[in-house]
Amino acid sequence: MPVARNRALISILVIAGVVGTSGLFIYWAANSPLQVQRFLVRLVLISLIIFLAILFIRYFALLWFGYLQHTEKTIRGRVISDFAPPVTVIVPAYNEARVLDDAIAALLALEYPTYEVIIVDDGSTDDTTSVARRWEGRSGNAAVRVLTKANGGKATALNTGIAHAKYGFVLCMDADSWIEPQTLHAVMHHFADPSVGAVAGNVKIINREHWLTRLQALEYIEGLNMPRRAQGFIGAVNIVPGPVGVFRIEALEEVGGYDIDTFAEDADLTLKLITAGWKIIYEDSAVTWTQGPTNMLDLIQQRYRWTRGILQAIRKRKQILLRPFPDFPLWLSAIEMAFEGILWPVLNVYAHLFFAIVALLYGMGELLLYWWILLTLLDLVVALITVSMEEESLSLVPYAIIYRFFFILFLDVTKTFAAIEEALNLGMDWGKLRRIALAPGGEDGSR
Amino acid sequence: MNVIDLLITIIVVTILVTIALGVMTYIAYKLRLARRPSQLSDDSSTAQYFVLHEPPDGSEPGEADAT
Numbered sequence: 001m002p003v004a005r006n007r008a009l010i011s012i013l014v015i016a017g018v019v020g021t022s023g024l025f026i027y028w029a030a031n032s033p034l035q036v037q038r039f040l041v042r043l044v045l046i047s048l049i050i051f052l053a054i055l056f057i058r059y060f061a062l063l064w065f066g067y068l069q070h071t072e073k074t075i076r077g078r079v080i081s082d083f084a085p086p087v088t089v090i091v092p093a094y095n096e097a098r099v100l101d102d103a104i105a106a107l108l109a110l111e112y113p114t115y116e117v118i119i120v121d122d123g124s125t126d127d128t129t130s131v132a133r134r135w136e137g138r139s140g141n142a143a144v145r146v147l148t149k150a151n152g153g154k155a156t157a158l159n160t161g162i163a164h165a166k167y168g169f170v171l172c173m174d175a176d177s178w179i180e181p182q183t184l185h186a187v188m189h190h191f192a193d194p195s196v197g198a199v200a201g202n203v204k205i206i207n208r209e210h211w212l213t214r215l216q217a218l219e220y221i222e223g224l225n226m227p228r229r230a231q232g233f234i235g236a237v238n239i240v241p242g243p244v245g246v247f248r249i250e251a252l253e254e255v256g257g258y259d260i261d262t263f264a265e266d267a268d269l270t271l272k273l274i275t276a277g278w279k280i281i282y283e284d285s286a287v288t289w290t291q292g293p294t295n296m297l298d299l300i301q302q303r304y305r306w307t308r309g310i311l312q313a314i315r316k317r318k319q320i321l322l323r324p325f326p327d328f329p330l331w332l333s334a335i336e337m338a339f340e341g342i343l344w345p346v347l348n349v350y351a352h353l354f355f356a357i358v359a360l361l362y363g364m365g366e367l368l369l370y371w372w373i374l375l376t377l378l379d380l381v382v383a384l385i386t387v388s389m390e391e392e393s394l395s396l397v398p399y400a401i402i403y404r405f406f407f408i409l410f411l412d413v414t415k416t417f418a419a420i421e422e423a424l425n426l427g428m429d430w431g432k433l434r435r436i437a438l439a440p441g442g443e444d445g446s447r
Numbered sequence: 448m449n450v451i452d453l454l455i456t457i458i459v460v461t462i463l464v465t466i467a468l469g470v471m472t473y474i475a476y477k478l479r480l481a482r483r484p485s486q487l488s489d490d491s492s493t494a495q496y497f498v499l500h501e502p503p504d505g506s507e508p509g510e511a512d513a514t
Contacts, residue, residue: 349469355462365459405458410468410469411469413470
């Protein structure tokens with residue numbers, strides 16, 4: 001595997017370059033003249049204030065708009081609509097034999113009048129096809145079909161399912177996800193508005209036995225679903241998540257389905273739909289449970305792919321970043337993606353490193369301590385608000401103490417290197433995550 | 448060492464260790480990728496990452512796949 005080894009070598013050289021440059025800077029800072037040291041101290045103080053200001057503004061905006069979305073639904077009450085057209089559910093599967101049974105069982109328990117399930121086996125090398133074929137045929141309100149194709153990636157599997165769909169709406173999901181029974185009912189009434197092209201659902205982590213997955217559970221609530229709530233309120237949802245996204249076939253056909261040139265086909269498709277003028281809605285009661293990686297290597301493999309995929313989707317449309325009008329929601333979506341994907345992770349890593357080093361070198365430890373206390377209190381309050389709004393388990397809130405200074409910082413190192421590798425256009429491949437079979441039913445009895 | 452100094456030490460060490468852990472885990476991930484067989488059987492210089500699936504001529508939507 002010379003290609004894989006070469007890629008690994010180049011990546012390691014990139015890492016060495018970044019670490020080496022940072023180390024040289026630290027050495028220079030430690031041995032610089034007094035005037036330079038004073039300048040660095042002032043720079044730290046200003047940077048701390050700017051960092052805090054950005055954080056406060058970001059949290060304030062997300063919580064404010066997220067709360068407006070939440071109260072809007074509370075005031076309107078549960079929408080009662082008889083708009084329930086038939087739906088095709090597409091399940092792309094590659095070596096998912098261990099988890100496919102549970103996913104399909106959950107699909108067949110959907111509380112919806114008419115739907116079909118298409119399982120697209122993307123050239124699996126395990127028993128995925130035979131597991132899928134056991135479910136073929138009619139079951140209650142649903143018909144199950146299995147398509148097989150040569151391995152070509154998730155995007156091609158989804159496109160295959162879309163091409164064979166009988167109905168005018170498709171729900172695209174992951175084979176390791178479990179959809180709540182009321183999800184389709186919660187989503188479909190939005191499509192009574194002909195301008196709605198897609199509805200993004202609410203993804204939650206199901207396997208919370210491990211401290212790492214509990215941190216991811218908090219991250220999904222605070223870092224993914226809360227921003228999506230805020231985006232939904234202002235009509236700028238920028239990613240319809242892979243585990244649960246419902247689309248109007250007409251919208252998909254207009255934009256040509258999923259492209260195969262990025263590793264975040266969900267982000268790429270969402271931007272295509274927004275560019276074409278379709279409205280994207282967020283529905284927080286459309287809940288889907290998915291597995292989070294249980295070890296650090298698998299976790300960063302996932303986040304590495306997400307980061308590079310999102311950056312690839314932005315790179316395809318980089319001219320949008322400089323044009324807020326005439327399509328302001330599209331510009332806002334792209335800017336937010338670029339900020340969260342590149343700027344914030346890099347700022348976060350270097351800010352923390354900078355503060356820690358300067359605190360050590362110039363005796364500013366107390367300032368760092370007060371800054372940490374302030375941020376941790378902020379994180380605890382935000383965790384409490386977001387967990388409460390999602391009606392999730394309060395046992396996740398204490399994890400906010402290590403959320404920023406360990407979990408997010410750890411992931412942002414990966415995102416920083418991923419952004420550098422994407423900028424250098426280094427090659428990559430999917431890297432299959434390991435799946436474990438779980439019985440339906442989360443740790444908190446949520447299903 | 449008083450409580451304040453202890454907390455400062457913990458915070459600084461946590462930040463530095465977390466960043467170092469992130470770098471080392473990333474290197475370990477890259478090394479794992481280098482050892483793992485690629486999912487694509489052919490990775491030639493002209494290879495694309497995905498092979499586009501084209502439905503056979505004459506196929507119609509809604510029909511079960513015969514394969």
